Amino acid sequence: MTPNLKVSIAGVEFATPIMTASGCCGYGEELAAIFPMSKLGALVTKSVTLNPREGHPPPRTAETASGMLNAIGLANVGVDRFITEKIPFLEKQKTKVIVNVAGSKLEEYVEVCSRLNDIERVDMIELNISCPNVNEGGMEFGSDPAMTEKSVAAVKKVFSRPLIAKLSPNVTSITTIAQAAQQGGADAFSVINSLVGTSIDTDTWRPRLTNNKGGLTGPAIKPVALAMVNAVYEKCSLPIIGIGGIATAEDVVEFMLCGATAVQVGTSLFVRPDAPVIIADGLKEYLRKKKLSSACELIGKVRKY
Amino acid sequence: MIKPTCEDTFLIKKRDLKNNYFSMVFKTYSRVDQCQPGHFVHVHIPSTDIFFRRAMSVAGVLVESGEIEVIFKVVGRGTRLLSMLHPGDRVNFLGPLGVSFKLPKKSEKAIMVAGGVGFPPLFYMATEMVRRGYDPKNIEFFYGGRSVSDILERTRIKKLGVTFHPVTEDGSYGEKGLVTGPVERYIKSGDKAKMRLYGCGPDGMLRAVNELGLRLGVPGQLSLEAPMPCGVGICLGCVVPLVKGGYARVCQDGPVFEIGEVAL
Ligand SMILES: Cc1cc2nc3c(=O)[nH]c(=O)nc-3n(C[C@H](O)[C@H](O)[C@H](O)COP(=O)(O)OP(=O)(O)OC[C@H]3O[C@@H](n4cnc5c(N)ncnc54)[C@H](O)[C@@H]3O)c2cc1C
Numbered sequence: 001m002t003p004n005l006k007v008s009i010a011g012v013e014f015a016t017p018i019m020t021a022s023g024c025c026g027y028g029e030e031l032a033a034i035f036p037m038s039k040l041g042a043l044v045t046k047s048v049t050l051n052p053r054e055g056h057p058p059p060r061t062a063e064t065a066s067g068m069l070n071a072i073g074l075a076n077v078g079v080d081r082f083i084t085e086k087i088p089f090l091e092k093q094k095t096k097v098i099v100n101v102a103g104s105k106l107e108e109y110v111e112v113c114s115r116l117n118d119i120e121r122v123d124m125i126e127l128n129i130s131c132p133n134v135n136e137g138g139m140e141f142g143s144d145p146a147m148t149e150k151s152v153a154a155v156k157k158v159f160s161r162p163l164i165a166k167l168s169p170n171v172t173s174i175t176t177i178a179q180a181a182q183q184g185g186a187d188a189f190s191v192i193n194s195l196v197g198t199s200i201d202t203d204t205w206r207p208r209l210t211n212n213k214g215g216l217t218g219p220a221i222k223p224v225a226l227a228m229v230n231a232v233y234e235k236c237s238l239p240i241i242g243i244g245g246i247a248t249a250e251d252v253v254e255f256m257l258c259g260a261t262a263v264q265v266g267t268s269l270f271v272r273p274d275a276p277v278i279i280a281d282g283l284k285e286y287l288r289k290k291k292l293s294s295a296c297e298l299i300g301k302v303r304k305y
Numbered sequence: 306m307i308k309p310t311c312e313d314t315f316l317i318k319k320r321d322l323k324n325n326y327f328s329m330v331f332k333t334y335s336r337v338d339q340c341q342p343g344h345f346v347h348v349h350i351p352s353t354d355i356f357f358r359r360a361m362s363v364a365g366v367l368v369e370s371g372e373i374e375v376i377f378k379v380v381g382r383g384t385r386l387l388s389m390l391h392p393g394d395r396v397n398f399l400g401p402l403g404v405s406f407k408l409p410k411k412s413e414k415a416i417m418v419a420g421g422v423g424f425p426p427l428f429y430m431a432t433e434m435v436r437r438g439y440d441p442k443n444i445e446f447f448y449g450g451r452s453v454s455d456i457l458e459r460t461r462i463k464k465l466g467v468t469f470h471p472v473t474e475d476g477s478y479g480e481k482g483l484v485t486g487p488v489e490r491y492i493k494s495g496d497k498a499k500m501r502l503y504g505c506g507p508d509g510m511l512r513a514v515n516e517l518g519l520r521l522g523v524p525g526q527l528s529l530e531a532p533m534p535c536g537v538g539i540c541l542g543c544v545v546p547l548v549k550g551g552y553a554r555v556c557q558d559g560p561v562f563e564i565g566e567v568a569l
Pocket residue numbers: 345355359360361362363375376377378379380381382383384385422425426529530531532533560
C-alpha cells in the first residue's frame with residue numbers, strides 16, 4: 001500500500017506536508033519551470049507588503065557554514081501588483097497557495113489582508129510578524145506578546161480563511177508569543193523564521209551585508225527550530241508548520257515527531273530547487289519502511305527520555 | 306523560456322591551463338542542445354566546506370556527445386574544490402540558466418571584449434558564430450589580462466580565424482596597456498553604425514566598456530557577475546541596480562544586460 005502523505009491544517013487539506021518557505025520560492029513562476037507545483041503541499045509566497053519594496057542594496061546574502069545570511073529587505077511587488085500580476089499564474093497551479101503578509105504598521109497588515117480576502121485563490125495567510133530585516137514592524141510585532149495578540153486579532157477580523165502566525169526565534173520565550181497569537185485567534189503557527197546573525201569580511205573589516213546584519217537560515221538552524229517546534233507543540237494546541245534547515249525526508253520526520261503537521265523548505269531550495277519533490281518521495285519511502293500508512297502518524301510522536 | 310534541469314554529470318577531461326586556470330569538460334548533460342552563448346550552469350560540488358552552488362559560464366558544447374566545457378579560475382574555496390576533481394568524479398549541474406547574448410546581424414562587426422575569466426562566454430559566442438556561418442573576419446576578439454599567463458587558449462582563438470587582439474598590462478603578450486584603449490581606437494576607425502559591442506570581465510573593465518558604448522554610440526551587451534545563492538531567480542540575492550531605478554536579478558534577468566541598462 002502506498003503511504004498517504006495528506007495532512008490538514010485548520011480545515012485546509014494538503015496533498016503532502018511539504019511546502020516551500022516564504023522568500024525562497026518567489027511567487028512560484030521560476031520553480032514551476034523545474035517541477036509541477038502539484039507536487040507541493042503548498043506554495044508560500046514571498047512576503048507581500050502594502051507598497052512595493054525594492055529591498056536592501058547588494059550584497060544581500062552571504063554564505064555561512066551549512067547555511068546562509070540574508071538581508072533581502074522584503075523586496076516584493078506590493079499587494080496590488082501581486083493581485084494583478086501573480087495571482088493569474090497562481091490560479092493555474094494545482095497546489096494550495098499561502099500568502100505571506102508583512103508590514104511596518106498594524107494598519108498595513110490589515111489593509112493587505114483585507115484585499116487578499118477577496119481573492120479566492122489565497123487559501124491561507126501566513127502573518128510574518130518575525131522578519132529580522134526591516135526596521136519597523138516585522139520582528140518588533142512578534143517579540144511583544146501584546147502586539148502579537150493585537151495584530152493577529154485585527155487581521156482575523158478582515159480575513160475570513162485560516163491565518164497562520166509565523167513566529168520569530170529571536171525572543172526570550174517563543175511559547176509566550178505563540179500563546180499570545182493563539183489568544184488573538186490564530187489558526188496555526190509557522191516555526192521558525194530566521195535567526196539574527198552577521199558576518200564580517202576580514203580583509204575590509206566590513207560586514208558582508210549592506211544591512212550589517214541579516215537572517216541566518218539553512219541546515220545550521222535546524223536544531224534550534226526543532227527545539228522550538230517541540231516547545232510550542234507542548235504548550236499550545238494549534239497545528240504547527242515546522243521550518244528551519246529542512247533538506248531531506250529524515251529532516252521532515254524529525255520535525256513531525258517534534259510536533260509539526262507540515263513543514264516548509266526554504267534555503268535548501270537554493271541548492272536543490274527540486275528538493276520538495278525528492279523529499280516527498282523520500283518521506284513515502286520512509287513511511288513504507290516503517291510500515292506506517294500515513295504521515296500523520298508521526299506528528300508529536302517523539303519518544304522523550 | 307528554457308527549462309533548466311538539475312542533473313548529475315561527470316568530469317571527463319581536465320586541463321590545467323596554469324596560473325590557477327582550468328578547463329573542464331563534463332558529460333551526460335542532457336540540456337547541451339539548449340545552451341546558448343551567455344548561459345551559465347550552477348554547479349554543486351558535494352562538500353561540507355561550501356554551501357551554495359557556484360556559477361560557471363558555458364565555454365562550449367558538443368551537442369552530439371552531450372559534452373559541456375567550463376573554464377574557470379581558482380579564487381576561493383568553491384573553485385579550489387572544483388579544480389581538485391578527477392575524471393570520473395560527479396557534480397550536479399543546474400541549468401542552462403540566464404539570458405543569452407543576442408547575436409549581431411551577419412553584416413555587423415562583433416567587437417568582443419574579454420577580460421580575465423570573462424573569456425569563456427565570449428569564446429563560446431565566437432565559436433558558435435563561426436559554426437553558424439558568420440564570417441570570422443567580422444569578429445574582433447579583444448582579450449585583456451595582466452600578463453601573458455592571463456590570456457587563455459590562444460591557439461584555439463586563433464584557430465577560429467577571428468581577428469585576435471591580445472592586450473596585457475605588463476606588455477608580455479600583445480599590445481601593452483588596458484584592453485579598452487585599443488577597443489576605443491578600433492571603434493573610432495570604423496563604421497560605428499555596423500558595430501556591436503560585447504563585454505565580459507572584471508567590474509572595472511565592464512564599467513569602461515559600458516562607458517565606451519554609451520559615449521561612442523555603439524550598442525551592445527555586457528555579461529555580469531554577482532554572488533548567486535540560487536541562480537534561478539527565487540532568492541533575490543544577486544541583484545544589481547538599474548539605471549532606470551530598482552534592481553534586476555543577475556541570474557534570471559541577466560547575466561547578459563544591454564549596455565547602459567545597469568548602474569555599474
Ligand atoms: C553568471 C556567472 C558566470 C560565471 N562564469 C565564470 C567562468 O566561466 N569562469 C570563472 O572562473 N568564474 C566564473 N564566474 C565567477 C565564479 O562563479 C566565482 O569565481 C566563484 O563563485 C567563486 O567561488 P569560490 O568558492 O571559489 O570563491 P569564494 O570563496 O566564494 O570567494 C572568493 C572570492 O571570489 C569572490 N566571488 C565570489 N563569487 C563571485 C562571483 N560570482 N563573481 C565574482 N567574484 C566572486 C568573492 O568575493 C571572494 O573575493 C561566474 C559568475 C557568474 C555569476
